[in-house]
Amino acid sequence: MAHAVPWNAGRAAEMIAVHAATAGAMLPILHDLQHEFGCVPEEATQLIAQALNLTRAEVHGVISFYHDFRRTPPGRHVLRLCRAEACQAMGGAALAARLLARLGVEWGETTADGAWTVEPVYCLGLCACAPAALLDGAPIGRLDQDALNRTMTEMAGS
Amino acid sequence: MTRIFVPGDVAALAVGAEAVARALASEIAARGLAVTIVRTGSRGLLWLEPLIEVETPSGRIGYANVTAGDVAGLLEAGLLTGAPHRLRVGRPEEIPFLAAQTRVTFARCGLIDPRSLEDFRAHDGYRGLARALELGPERIVAEVTQSGLRGRGGAGFPAGIKWRTVREAEPGQKYIVCNADEGDSGTFADRMIMEGDPFALIEGMTIAGLAVGATRGFIYSRSEYPHANAAMEDTLSSARRAGMLGADVMGAGFAFDIELRVAAGAYVCGEETALLESLEGKRGVVRAKPPLPAHHGLFGRPTVVNNLLTLATVPAILAQGAAAYEKFGVGRSRGTMPVQLAGNVRHGGIFEAGFGMTLSELVMDIGGGTASGRPVRAVQAGGPLGAYFPPSLFDTPYDYEAFAARDGLLGHGGLVVFDDSVDMAEMARFAMEFCAIESCGKCTPCRIGAVRGTEVIGRIVAGENVDENIALLEDLCATMKFGSLCALGGFTPLPVLSALRHYPEDFHRAAQSASAA
Numbered sequence: 325m326a327h328a329v330p331w332n333a334g335r336a337a338e339m340i341a342v343h344a345a346t347a348g349a350m351l352p353i354l355h356d357l358q359h360e361f362g363c364v365p366e367e368a369t370q371l372i373a374q375a376l377n378l379t380r381a382e383v384h385g386v387i388s389f390y391h392d393f394r395r396t397p398p399g400r401h402v403l404r405l406c407r408a409e410a411c412q413a414m415g416g417a418a419l420a421a422r423l424l425a426r427l428g429v430e431w432g433e434t435t436a437d438g439a440w441t442v443e444p445v446y447c448l449g450l451c452a453c454a455p456a457a458l459l460d461g462a463p464i465g466r467l468d469q470d471a472l473n474r475t476m477t478e479m480a481g482s
Numbered sequence: 483m484t485r486i487f488v489p490g491d492v493a494a495l496a497v498g499a500e501a502v503a504r505a506l507a508s509e510i511a512a513r514g515l516a517v518t519i520v521r522t523g524s525r526g527l528l529w530l531e532p533l534i535e536v537e538t539p540s541g542r543i544g545y546a547n548v549t550a551g552d553v554a555g556l557l558e559a560g561l562l563t564g565a566p567h568r569l570r571v572g573r574p575e576e577i578p579f580l581a582a583q584t585r586v587t588f589a590r591c592g593l594i595d596p597r598s599l600e601d602f603r604a605h606d607g608y609r610g611l612a613r614a615l616e617l618g619p620e621r622i623v624a625e626v627t628q629s630g631l632r633g634r635g636g637a638g639f640p641a642g643i644k645w646r647t648v649r650e651a652e653p654g655q656k657y658i659v660c661n662a663d664e665g666d667s668g669t670f671a672d673r674m675i676m677e678g679d680p681f682a683l684i685e686g687m688t689i690a691g692l693a694v695g696a697t698r699g700f701i702y703s704r705s706e707y708p709h710a711n712a713a714m715e716d717t718l719s720s721a722r723r724a725g726m727l728g729a730d731v732m733g734a735g736f737a738f739d740i741e742l743r744v745a746a747g748a749y750v751c752g753e754e755t756a757l758l759e760s761l762e763g764k765r766g767v768v769r770a771k772p773p774l775p776a777h778h779g780l781f782g783r784p785t786v787v788n789n790l791l792t793l794a795t796v797p798a799i800l801a802q803g804a805a806a807y808e809k810f811g812v813g814r815s816r817g818t819m820p821v822q823l824a825g826n827v828r829h830g831g832i833f834e835a836g837f838g839m840t841l842s843e844l845v846m847d848i849g850g851g852t853a854s855g856r857p858v859r860a861v862q863a864g865g866p867l868g869a870y871f872p873p874s875l876f877d878t879p880y881d882y883e884a885f886a887a888r889d890g891l892l893g894h895g896g897l898v899v900f901d902d903s904v905d906m907a908e909m910a911r912f913a914m915e916f917c918a919i920e921s922c923g924k925c926t927p928c929r930i931g932a933v934r935g936t937e938v939i940g941r942i943v944a945g946e947n948v949d950e951n952i953a954l955l956e957d958l959c960a961t962m963k964f965g966s967l968c969a970l971g972g973f974t975p976l977p978v979l980s981a982l983r984h985y986p987e988d989f990h991r992a993a994q995s996a997s998a999a
Contacts, residue, residue, distance in 0.1 A: 348761050348763040351743065351746055352743070352744075354746065386763070386765055389922075390745075390747055406667075409668060410668045413824075413901075414825065414853070445706055446749060449493075449704075451825060451898065452528035452827070452830025453496055453830070454825060463495050464496055
């Protein structure tokens with residue numbers, strides 16, 4: 325998540341304008357904003373509403389409907405851990421419970437030192453090499469708790 | 483120049499394929515060898531990944547579960563000539579898991595360089611579109627109808643009939659929408675095609691566009707699939723550059739182009755009308771049907787919404803003829819299905835075969851039972867909305883009607899295997915919880931029912947008034963099944979009731995231990 329930059333309304337307006345003429349522009353806009361800023365902050369709602377000629381309520385409704393969009397920036401690293409059935413069949417739930425307890429967070433929360441955000445995900449399509457996760461976008465299959473702990477400890481400092 | 487094939491499929495990357503490719507490249511450079519590394523999709527033998535292959539005069543020879551640390555030793559043992567090594571598995575085609583398959587949709591996956599149009603053409607690519615151009619729209623639709631191809635997303639609606647409806651709908655702008663919102667746990671076939679044979683999807687959508695008179699297509703993929711999306715976007719650009727998409731496709735005088743759109747983590751958007759709402763930039767709320775998307779779809783226009791596997795199978799049907807496809811399968815389930823073996827299974831991966839094999843053959847013989855080595859206790863067929871099957875029902879043939887007759891569904895072809903450590907009451911509770919998390923909120927049975935269902939199962943497993951609460955749960959499931967607008971609320975009762983029916987002991991455990999105490 326190293327690429328995320330602080331919120332900048334001017335930059336956001338430019339990014340929104342790129343898509344404004346696209347049919348059904350909302351999701352491409354929201355993805356772009358989150359990619360740039362790590363989240364879609366409250367300030368974005370008004371900008372999008374103006375550009376797409378929608379009410380703020382409509383824009384808020386879309387942002388809040390989809391699980392992907394965060395309203396605040398995540399930690400320095402994001403672990404998206406699969407909670408779906410195939411990963412459960414390989415001990416995913418117990419692994420997740422131990423990990424969350426070790427980090428002292430609930431699903432979707434960020435650790436106190438700002439290093440890790442742990443998000444639930446329902447299926448990464450890695451169901452034949454479960455349990456699976458995306459660690460800053462990099463796929464990990466056949467998740468091993470000790471190896472994961474080591475990797476996360478190494479990464480926490482960066 | 484010897485060629486070594488290393489999968490770039492994300493499932494292979496997740497178990498170290500990238501490190502293997504890097505180690506190979508540096509060892510090859512250090513030794514000054516004349517070797518090209520080709521990145522492919524995956525063969526679908528996922529328990530063997532990373533599975534690398536080397537091209538030899540006697541065919542491609544595979545080496546399985548390779549790690550970066552194995553690379554130097556492999557080269558010294560004679561990897562380039564396919565020499566013996568403890569990781570050598572011989573010709574992949576002769577591995578029983580692959581030898582027993584009938585590959586139509588997955589014929590090229592893992593074999594070719596997915597980014598290469600030349601390689602695609604060299605393996606029968608664009609033969610389907612060439613024949614489609616000869617046939618013309620009316621006969622394309624007839625061919626797809628005759629093949630018996632049904633929607634591979636789960637509903638199983640005949641593809642040819644859907645296409646005919648859109649073809650005969652009012653003239654003007656029409657759309658082809660590929661549903662690649664593969665949210666079912668235990669499924670990964672769409673993803674593997676996007677990563678391993680993306681041109682097949684482009685060809686299939688182009689044929690659909692030609693058949694119904696649509697000039698624009700959308701692929702609605704998942705944000706959970708960043709690698710597949712990158713592969714697809716790259717391939718769409720290549721196809722445009724080569725004139726296979728655009729104002730004059732193949733110089734044949736018709737226009738068709740495709741745009742990739744990425745979803746945002748809402749499972750319900752795999753439902754076709756919620757998907758259309760999402761593509762339009764709205765909340766993914768289900769629409770009441772009718773009107774059908776075929777008449778009133780994307781932006782209110784006639785729209786074909788097909789699953790990715792349906793569309794990716796069309797080129798082979800056109801190239802080889804409907805009769806060749808129709809001869810596979812049983813009853814009204816014609817052709818082949820890429821079954822996805824997942825979860826706690828020894829041999830996980832893609833197994834494409836004609837409909838009609840039994841669950842036992844698929845799970846026990848092909849899948850080899852559990853990965854943990856413990857007895858199989860349950861198989862969930864068809865994703866989070868699919869029923870749990872106990873081994874006593876493993877004689878069920880894998881076809882749409884046989885599964886429906888046993889209160890199950892094929893869904894998108896996923897089979898998730900569980901061993902005897904699974905708590906089926908917990909799986910039933912999870913099914914309700916998942917529905918509550920993912921409900922779009924439009925209809926009450928799903929929105930409220932799933933929340934109440936989670937609570938009721940919680941009371942049952944806590945041992946509170948178990949019999950009364952089970953009766954309440956069954957009643958609630960009937961309300962959800964018959965009262966919900968779409969499959970999310972309508973089919974969540976399948977995993978819940980199948981768990982209750984086949985594993986009642988798991989629901990009575992707390993009550994029993996309380997009375998024993």
